[in-house]
Amino acid sequence: MRQCRPSSLGRPPENRTPSPAGSAFFVKGAYEGCAMNVDFCSGVPDPVREVYALVDAADTPYPEMSVEAARWLVSDPRMEAFYQSESLAWASGSNADTAWRLWFDAALCAADIDEDVSREAIKRQQVNVSKLVQVLDEARDLVNDIEQDEASARISIPIEFSDVLHLLEATAQHPGIVDDYDRARYEADSRPRLDEIFRFNGSSACFIPSVAQLLAGLSAMAFGLEAQLARRETIPWRARLAADQLTSQKSNKYRAYVCSVDRAMWEARREYVGENDAECWRLPDSLLAIQCKVALGEGDLEGFVERMRKHRLSFDSDDL
Incomplete structure (x- = not known):
């Protein structure tokens, strides 16, 4: 799945107001450019037509599934009920043009969401965390062995192998690891705050875990995570939404679409405001059901509004 990269028309304006003449010229050109490609259904707003002209262009940055969804969203007669609905308070609000652009961008990008991609990522995380546990254990043991053999081998081992502060300093100054911008931030803001710790670093009263101990600590954390990832019920999901989606037996394209929108x-x-400037971003269930079916190229499905309603996000708990 390619990443959906929306055009600038899908974003709020950046403190600039285009001239009426320029806007009129653009809109006219956009309509003429896409008139041969699609027959708009009744009620498609001008901002949506503008975005569509860029989405369905030859050099579009959008993936194929999103482009196809865009065509259906502006041409399917079922969308007339959506565009002409009085339930969309933001459609007549003070920020209507931007709201329409943002809605259309969300509507077409959601068609390219695939839950199976996340499922595959989970499998990779499980494998990689298990490998990390093994590597960290080996690295910790090797660092310990190097420290223990230092006296017998009569080799001067760099202090960075054992001292965390010196390792941090050496890492921050290494041009192959930290770029100039981050190094400058370290030297200007972080390093001065570490000076006091550096001054007491050799004191018996000052304890900072060694490099080997930090590796052991990270290994312990990775081991705990490995155990959690072994069972879907114990995976530390970021939110309830992720748990609901990815603990189910199979993916659900309708759920993925609705949740994404x-x-x-x-x-x-904050861009979806009504006439009184109150937020009204949430689409009515019936309209989102129409949008979902059209964007995914589905026919009319019995009881679809009810099926779709259970997948909606509330954002009043841990949906994020």
Whole structure:
């Protein structure tokens, strides 16, 4: 699945107001450019038509599934009820143009969401964490062995092998690890705050875990995570949404679509305002059901509104 990269028309304006003449010229050109590709259904707002012209262009940055969804969303007669609905308070609000652009962007990008991608990522995480546990255990043992053999081998081992502060300093100064920008931030802000710790680093009253101990600590954390990842019921999900999606037996394209749209609109909720400037980002169930079927190229399904409603996000608990 390619990443959906929306055009600038799908984002709120950046403190700039285009001239009426420029906007009119753009809109006219956009309509002429896409008139041969699709027959718009009744009620498609101008901002949506503008975004569609870029989405369905030859050099579109959008993946194929999103482009196909965009075509259906502006041409399927079922969407007329959506575009003409009085339930969309933001459609007549003070920020309507931006809200329409953001909605359309969310609506077409959600069509390219695939839960199986996340499922595969979970499998990779399980394998990689298990490997990390093994590598960290080996690294810890090797560092300990090097420290213990230092006297007998009569080799001067760099202090960075045992002292965390010196290792931190050497890492921050290494051009192959830290870039110039981050190094400058370290030297200007972090390093001065570490000076006092450096001054007392050799004192018996000052204890800081050694490099080997930190490796052991990370190994212990990784071991605990490995145990959690072994069973889906104990995986430390970021949110209830992820748990619901990824602990189920199989993926659900309707759930993926609905959750993606809800999340995108919630994240831009301040752009969806009604006539009294109150937030009204949440789509009515019936309208989101229409949008979902159209964007995914589905026919009318019996009881779909009820099936879709259970997948919606509330954002009043741990849905994030």
